Amino acid sequence: MYNVVSKKKMIQLLGAGLLAFSLAACGDDEGQKEEGSTSKTEESSSKETQQETKSKTLKDAMGNEVVIPANPKRIIATYLEDNLVALGIKPVAQWSVSDGAEVQGYLQNELEGIPTIPYDLPFESVQKMEPDLIIMDSATMVEGGKYEQYxxxxxxxxxxxxxxxxxRDELTRVGEVFGKEEEAQKALKDYDEKAKEAKVTLEEKVGNPSVAAVWLVGGKFFIVSDNLSSGAVMYGDLGLKEPNVVKEISAKATGNWSEISLEKLVELDAEHLFLVNSDDSTGSKALSDKLWKSVPAVKAGNVHEFSPNESWLYTGAIANGQIIDNVLKSLVK
Structure with missing residues (x-):
């Protein structure tokens, strides 16, 4: 995931469209013309009723009245895939960066084989997928006349x-779009119960240690905000102690992840550090720096390393549930 700085929350789209219905042909027999005419009128009326019951109109966050088909089959909702998977829905394309080389790895058991589409959703790429419904994550994705084009x-x-x-609101709204309100509420309930049980386990086994999540990518370090992504899970849902450095940076943060210097990391008063290492394949040279080795959690041997294919960089019922699992595995021995 790439929620850096202003959180390029990488554009999310779902494609949806109206289903077409065909009319039965009228009989050719001359003696049945009048009856056929009546039948056709009734059929036309039935078709209109069918369309009304098989589609619904919802007002979106921008105030648009959107006609949602009952059973969209070709959906584009990039960067909302966590919600789709939680509701048992497969999109026609999935979010990606680097020309499709990088995807949301933690969802690939469910999305394996689904074609990729660039995160910024070029019109031509979207059109080639022939979606029948498009769901966008935020209004910023459709600014400057883009909404009309999509x-x-x-x-x-x-x-x-x-x-x-x-x-939580995203999952609820996606559930509403697909008529899966009950499934969305169940997913939320299951997650809240999981978080509650994990919080009790942590308190019983390790107390309330201070923790932080850091992302190494391109030789630079980024730290997660306290109320977004994995930060919301650690400090909000699990009630783990928030270091002062995280509070300080979060107060000025404009997105999920904010760049932090090695000098500032040395001041990070966290007992445990969750490190998302996107530089592993290139040697992770920054981890050999003397300043890195001076970070309190590093000196104490309490660094828990994860790959970017796991869910630390994302958010949603599935991502957050996996983050909880990883926190437990790391802290509860």
Whole structure:
């Protein structure tokens, strides 16, 4: 995931469109013309009723009245895939960066084989997928007349106005779009129960240690905000202690992850550090720096390393549930 700085919350889209229905042909027999005419009128009326019951109109975050088909089959909702998977829905394309080389690894058991689409959703790429419904994560993704362009391809529904929308609200709204409100509420309930049980386990086994999540990518370090992504899980849902450095940086943060210098990392008063290492394949040279080795959690041998293919960089019922699992595995021996 690439929620860096202003959280390029990498554009999320779902493609949706109206289903077409065919009319039965009228009989050719001359003696049945009048009856056929009546039948055709009734059939036309039935078709209209069918369309009304098989589609619904919802107002999205931008105030657009969007006609949602009952059973969209070709959905584009990039960077909202966590919500789709949680509801048992497969999109026609999945979010990616680096020309499709990088995807949301933690979802690949469910999304394996799904074609990739660039995170910024070029119109041509979207059109080639022939979506029948498009779901966008935020209004920023459709600024500057983009909404009208996407909406010409397929009905387009915008989830929220903010760049960083509350994941619970996102899941609820996606559930509403697909008529899966009950499934969405169950996923939320299951997650809350999981978090509650994990919090009790942590308190019983390790007390309330201070923790932080750091992302190494391109030789630079980024630290997660305290109320977004894995930060919201650690400090909010699990009630783990938030270091002063995290509080300080979060107060000025504009996105999920904010760059932090090695000099500042040395001041990081965290007993445990969760390190997402995107530089492993290139040698992770920054981890050999003397300043890194002076970070308190590093000196104490309490660094828990993860690959970017895991869920630390993302958010949602599935991502957050996996983060909880990883916190437990790391802290509870």
């Amino acid at each position: 909406n010409k391809i397929a009905p387009t529904y915008v989830i929220g106005k903010e760049v960083n929308n509350d994941w």
